[in-house]
Amino acid sequence: MVQTLQNEEPSHLPVPAPENIILGQLPPVDVLHYQSPTGKDFYFAFGGCHRLQAYERAHVENVNCGSVDAIVGIS
DSSP states (O other): OOOOSTTOOOSSOSSOOGGGOOTTSSOOEEEEEEEOTTSOEEEEEEEOHHHHHHHHHTTOOOOOEEEEEOOOOOO
């Protein structure tokens, strides 16, 4: 996860302080699953990245996620 805040204090916190975060209290992080033609799996967090950073700062190792499979159109 690439950190974008550089440990600067934001003007307001849209999520609870890290020490108050408990698994399951925040909505799940949305993850896009893409399987390449060679069969390799790739996962991209596209919704809830700030929640993911909050979990990371709170040292929560397991996070609830909702997975969406990418569908590649046939030309």
